[in-house]
Amino acid sequence: MARRLGLGLLGFPALPLVAEVGRAAEAAGFESVWVAETRVTRDAVTTMTAMLLATRRLRVGSAAINAYTRGAALIAITWAAMEEAAPGRVILGIGPGSYLPLAQQGYSFDRPLSRLEEMVQAVRAVWTQHPPVTFQGRFVRLNGLQPEIVPGTPPPIYLCVTGPRALQLAGEVANGVVLNAFMPPAYVERARRLLDRAAGGRFAGEIAGALVVSLGDSAAEAAARVRPILATYLVHFPHLAKETGLDPDFLSTLRVTARTGGLEATFDMLPDRLVGRHALCGTASDCRDRLEDYRRAGLQLPILFPDPDGLPRVINELASA
DSSP: OOOEEHHHEESSHHHHHHHHHHHHHHHOOOOEEEEESSSSSHHHHHHHHHHHHHOOSEEEEOEEEESSSSOHHHHHHHHHHHHHHHHTOOOEEEHHHHHHHOOOTTTOOOHHHHHHHHHHHHHHHHHHSOOOOEEEEESSSEEEEEEOOSSOOOOOOOEEOOOOOHHHHHHOOSEEEEEEEEEEEEHHHHHHHHHHHHTTOOOOOOEEEEEEEEEEEEEHHHHHHHHHHHHHHHOOOOHHHHHOOOOOHHHHHHHHHHHHOOOGGGGGGOOOHHHHSSSEEEEEHHHHHHHHHHHTOOEEEEEEEOGGGGGGHHHHHTTTO
């Protein structure tokens, strides 16, 4: 597979700037753009649509929408409409979501993998079965659905997942996978083995991964911008943090410190070297070297997620990495 590089957007920029960013990313050489919807911020579909209409070659995917807040029929016809606008360039990236943003919207984080599996099955049924489409799952149901728009070619479905059971599901049902942020290269190697085992051989789908990147004149300067994001991730998302390879006792101490002193009290516990093991930090040369570590570990599509202030610099300096 040819070397590829994606650009990730974490709920920014504002919609009037999205088309400009898409054209700049395409001109610079990025082959895809991925839009996150993991917080209560700008939705993925609006940004994806603007990006698709403004570009000619970029693949555009969600990384990720969740399996709770949209129904299967709505997901199916929404991605069918985007496929109509940009044939062959649309990807449905879907995951279980995260407890905190889902709780704010009134959803309990209940049976996430079962919901995810049923959602994938139901969406594919809408795209491929002759209507009326009926799907009777435990969590997802379609009762004689009559879709008025279906894609000529069903978009690929990528699972945006982290844990062993979720990777097993991806190996069984997905066209690709987007691995979570802040995972070291050793995690990519482990994920590759799990995907291959679940696929009963070699996983045929694309292995992509979210890499948080911060460019700076020094590793210390760059790490300082990433540190609050990493601290939030390690403290508030324990089911993801445990896959980072960090010591469980250290993670427990980190959370106790945050509860008693606030998130900022944990920053001194996350030195530059530790931040640099879980993100791309430093000069463009530093980040390129680190990117190669992930590629050697088996990451086929690194997706660079910059901080908002760093977006233009990442496009200009890392597109050819």
